[in-house]
Amino acid sequence: MRTSSEQIPFRANAVQALDDPALRATLRNITEIFTQKRADAVSSLPFEEWRDQASALRLHVLDNLEDYIGRFAGNATRAGATIYRAKEAAAAREIVASILKDRGATKVVKSKSMVSEEIHLNDYLESQGIEAVETDLGEYINQLAREAPSHIIVPAIHKNRRQIGELFAEKLGADYTEDPTALTKIAREILRQEFLSAQAGITGANFAVAESGSIVLFTNEGNGRMVTTLPPLHIAVLSIEKVIPSLTDLPLFIRLLPRSATGQILTSYMSVITGTRKPGEFTGAQELHIVLVDNGRSRVLAGAYREMLKCIKCGACLNACPIYRVVGGHTYGATYPGPMGVVLTTLLDGMERAHPLLDATTLCGACAEVCPVKVPLVQLLRGLREERVEKGLTPWVERKGMIGFGWVAKWPLLFHLGQIAGRVFWPIAKRIAGDKILGRMPDFASRPFRRRIS
Amino acid sequence: MTRGEIIELFIQNAAKAGAEVQVVKDQEGLSRVALEILKGRGSIFCPNMTQREKALSLPADRCTQAYASASLCIEEVLGAVAETGSLVLSSQAGKPVQAGLLPGHHVAILPAEKIYQNLDDLFGQYGHSPPTNITLETGPSRTADIELTLTLGVHGPGRLSIIVV
Amino acid sequence: MRIQLFGTCLVDTFFPETGEATARLLRHFGVEVTYPPGQTCCGKPSDSGGYTKETRKAAEHFISVFEGDDPILIPSGSCASMVKNHYPELFKDDDRMREKAEAVAARTYELSQFLVHVLKAHEAGLAGKGRITYHASCQLTRELGVREEPLLLLRSVRGAEFVPLPDAERCCGFGGIFMAKLPEVSYAMAEEKADKIISTGADTVTGCDHGCLMNIADALRKRGSSIKVKHLAAVLAEGLR
Numbered sequence: 001m002r003t004s005s006e007q008i009p010f011r012a013n014a015v016q017a018l019d020d021p022a023l024r025a026t027l028r029n030i031t032e033i034f035t036q037k038r039a040d041a042v043s044s045l046p047f048e049e050w051r052d053q054a055s056a057l058r059l060h061v062l063d064n065l066e067d068y069i070g071r072f073a074g075n076a077t078r079a080g081a082t083i084y085r086a087k088e089a090a091a092a093r094e095i096v097a098s099i100l101k102d103r104g105a106t107k108v109v110k111s112k113s114m115v116s117e118e119i120h121l122n123d124y125l126e127s128q129g130i131e132a133v134e135t136d137l138g139e140y141i142n143q144l145a146r147e148a149p150s151h152i153i154v155p156a157i158h159k160n161r162r163q164i165g166e167l168f169a170e171k172l173g174a175d176y177t178e179d180p181t182a183l184t185k186i187a188r189e190i191l192r193q194e195f196l197s198a199q200a201g202i203t204g205a206n207f208a209v210a211e212s213g214s215i216v217l218f219t220n221e222g223n224g225r226m227v228t229t230l231p232p233l234h235i236a237v238l239s240i241e242k243v244i245p246s247l248t249d250l251p252l253f254i255r256l257l258p259r260s261a262t263g264q265i266l267t268s269y270m271s272v273i274t275g276t277r278k279p280g281e282f283t284g285a286q287e288l289h290i291v292l293v294d295n296g297r298s299r300v301l302a303g304a305y306r307e308m309l310k311c312i313k314c315g316a317c318l319n320a321c322p323i324y325r326v327v328g329g330h331t332y333g334a335t336y337p338g339p340m341g342v343v344l345t346t347l348l349d350g351m352e353r354a355h356p357l358l359d360a361t362t363l364c365g366a367c368a369e370v371c372p373v374k375v376p377l378v379q380l381l382r383g384l385r386e387e388r389v390e391k392g393l394t395p396w397v398e399r400k401g402m403i404g405f406g407w408v409a410k411w412p413l414l415f416h417l418g419q420i421a422g423r424v425f426w427p428i429a430k431r432i433a434g435d436k437i438l439g440r441m442p443d444f445a446s447r448p449f450r451r452r453i454s
Numbered sequence: 455m456t457r458g459e460i461i462e463l464f465i466q467n468a469a470k471a472g473a474e475v476q477v478v479k480d481q482e483g484l485s486r487v488a489l490e491i492l493k494g495r496g497s498i499f500c501p502n503m504t505q506r507e508k509a510l511s512l513p514a515d516r517c518t519q520a521y522a523s524a525s526l527c528i529e530e531v532l533g534a535v536a537e538t539g540s541l542v543l544s545s546q547a548g549k550p551v552q553a554g555l556l557p558g559h560h561v562a563i564l565p566a567e568k569i570y571q572n573l574d575d576l577f578g579q580y581g582h583s584p585p586t587n588i589t590l591e592t593g594p595s596r597t598a599d600i601e602l603t604l605t606l607g608v609h610g611p612g613r614l615s616i617i618v619v
Numbered sequence: 620m621r622i623q624l625f626g627t628c629l630v631d632t633f634f635p636e637t638g639e640a641t642a643r644l645l646r647h648f649g650v651e652v653t654y655p656p657g658q659t660c661c662g663k664p665s666d667s668g669g670y671t672k673e674t675r676k677a678a679e680h681f682i683s684v685f686e687g688d689d690p691i692l693i694p695s696g697s698c699a700s701m702v703k704n705h706y707p708e709l710f711k712d713d714d715r716m717r718e719k720a721e722a723v724a725a726r727t728y729e730l731s732q733f734l735v736h737v738l739k740a741h742e743a744g745l746a747g748k749g750r751i752t753y754h755a756s757c758q759l760t761r762e763l764g765v766r767e768e769p770l771l772l773l774r775s776v777r778g779a780e781f782v783p784l785p786d787a788e789r790c791c792g793f794g795g796i797f798m799a800k801l802p803e804v805s806y807a808m809a810e811e812k813a814d815k816i817i818s819t820g821a822d823t824v825t826g827c828d829h830g831c832l833m834n835i836a837d838a839l840r841k842r843g844s845s846i847k848v849k850h851l852a853a854v855l856a857e858g859l860r
Binding site: 010011014015018024028322323325326327359360361362363364365366368369382384385386387388389394398402403405406407408409410411412415419422436437440441442443444445447448449450452453 | 624628630632633634637639642652657658669670672757761788793802803806808833834837
């Protein structure tokens with residue numbers, strides 16, 4: 001899906017997605033359900049207050065990020081972990097691969113990590129002869145189908161039960177079934193064997209706690225716990241902005257994240273992992289390696305759009321976005337879809353490649369309304385659009401049209417002449433230009449309002 | 455909140471999350487309820503570390519030390535949080551936290567006085583050196599990855615029973 | 620009381636009847652309606668695309684046309700928000716213009732704001748007809764915070780039945796430049812909105828923004844619906860002649 005400097009063909013992708021009635025019905029369904037669940041979960045709670053607190057805390061961390069990362073690294077090391085800092089995606093991949101190769105690990109189990117998708121870790125490990133088995137059910141399905149995730153929280157939601165049934169029958173040799181319980185059982189049995197025999201486990205982390213050197217994982221399935229407690233070696237890959245100051249800050253985010261993501265009060269499991277197994281303990285990895293990935297974030301932190309890094313990857317903005325709802329995640333052609341995806345991808349991948357994503361918003365503001373940490377998504381999108389214009393990346397016709405608009409708005413005579421010309425040429429223009437844009441608009445009035453008002 | 459209100463709130467929230475909760479008054483009640491739950495459930499793992507665990511009088515022929523293959527794990531947990539209806543498990547005191555994760559049914563013995571009112575009370579006690587693993591368990595394992603249909607027991611236990619003592 | 624009416628470029632060019640209804644409504648309440656000549660467009664089209672230079676041209680012209688102290692009335696949430704929320708920002712590096720922008724912004728009202736807070740029109744027992752549902756446009760609600768006013772007005776209309784629209788605040792897909800850049804996506808969003816409107820059983824859908832209404836009207840028509848699409852001003856002025 002990803003070619004390094006090709007522009008993301010958002011419109012073409014969208015047209016394809018819109019043509020799939022099953023996908024549209026699924027998207028409509030899940031966004032309605034998640035939106036309703038979130039609304040129910042936040043009612044009669046001081047949610048606005050929590051959002052303000054979380055926003056302020058995240059900003060404080062960003063303002064002191066180097067310091068907090070340093071403290072996290074020191075404390076995690078004290079607890080037995082080995083810390084690595086990877087500036088670029090390639091460095092992060094190589095670090096993970098070399099840790100595994102050093103220990104002769106050829107198969108690892110993985111619990112979902114968006115940043116590991118971002119750096120294309122699985123493909124790289126495969127090229128190095130290491131099999132990474134995804135254990136989150138949705139990611140496992142995607143892995144079998146060799147597809148990318150289409151939603152941060154429910155990554156395989158673009159597939160219906162029939163498609164999953166056929167996939168399992170084909171790839172796993174299972175008897176065909178489309179019953180979700182039966183399909184889940186098939187996956188459970190296969191993956192249980194993988195958990196018990198894996199030489200290593202790779203996870204992401206939802207948060208990193210600076211004062212204790214802990215990482216925090218939220219899962220519903222239990223795979224996060226399996227991956228971090230069964231294999232002797234645990235590698236955690238996370239992006240640098242995930243840090244929060246101390247364990248006493250965790251409750252605020254526990255209150256915000258699951259409710260924003262799925263409307264749950266808490267996910268079934270949440271683990272706080274601090275270093276390696278200590279003497280006298282029977283839980284914990286023997287070896288814990290934590291890879292802190294930058295991949296362009298320091299650059300973003302130093303710039304005008306730094307508030308994007310407050311994001312805690314809950315997916316609420318995806319569920320709220322009226323555009324995501326009709327086109328789905330794959331249309332964005334990037335690791336992260338939806339409103340936060342448009343901004344983060346443009347910032348990390350660069351305007352040249354990602355700028356078509358900036359078309360994918362009406363600036364309606366539904367995303368900013370639900371963001372638990374108050375990322376100012378509308379302002380960020382507006383700013384990026386302005387930058388895109390300054391860089392000359394908008395289509396030539398559009399730029400010329402806008403220059404014309406500027407003159408028409410400034411000179412009433414031009415405005416009036418424009419109306420006269422429009423009355424005459426509009427029907428012809430409509431016929432030439434076709435149905436999609438002009439055809440949707442009404443006809444020019446016979447006499448403009450300004451000539452009717454007395 | 456009073457202790458009674460905290461316990462009530464915990465029971466409400468744990469049930470909302472899909473756990474089966476019962477309350478007993480003493481060790482005798484505990485053993486009785488536990489044996490009820492254990493009936494016909496196959497092999498049992500119990501860490502046999504705490505007083506309450508040891509006093510359970512479990513049928514010896516069904517007990518196994520291999521928690522990975524047991525059908526059920528019964529253990530006393532460290533505590534709970536009423537605000538979210540969660541159990542608190544941790545690696546301190548040598549407990550194998552994963553023992554409650556692998557079997558299909560997790561039965562948790564929860565001393566009522568160990569229920570924290572809220573998350574702040576829980577996390578306020580650890581300072582900067584928490585045990586290697588602290589896990590909050592809120593209801594059974596679940597997924598909605600397939601068409602948003604709720605399915606229980608994905609990787610972790612599909613059934614969570616809590617006996618408040 | 621005297622006001623300055625900004626018709627908006629869409630009303631002037633495509634929907635003059637809304638302008639007429641607005642004037643009729645205001646005059647009914649004894650307001651003197653003046654229409655500063657030479658008005659053009661608030662600049663939202665270029666603003667939505669990120670073209671700040673062109674937007675400033677439009678804003679400077681607007682500010683020069685609307686001199687004075689009278690309240691400025693705009694029958695459009697997006698235009699009113701443009702003036703109130705974005706004009707001062709546009710001139711953040713130009714103190715003189717920014718002050719002028721702030722003064723203009725402070726005098727500007729979206730129509731339903733003025734009708735409710737200044738004229739108390741929702742207590743006037745306006746007459747109307749039909750089974751009406753209401754689309755709550757994005758900048759009107761999320762930028763201007765106008766949510767209750769149109770509802771108060773609609774519910775007060777004698778002879779008309781108000782039916783709430785499910786997901787009334789969800790974007791209809793107009794988005795200014797968006798409709799031209801991603802027309803297929805825009806249309807799909809308009810279809811979703813149209814289906815929700817049809818499901819209410821209303822015979823009329825109303826709103827405060829012609830951009831939205833235009834987009835919705837097209838989708839309704841393509842769905843074969845005969846639901847009427849009318850600006851709030853026209854609905855409220857129905858009983859006035």
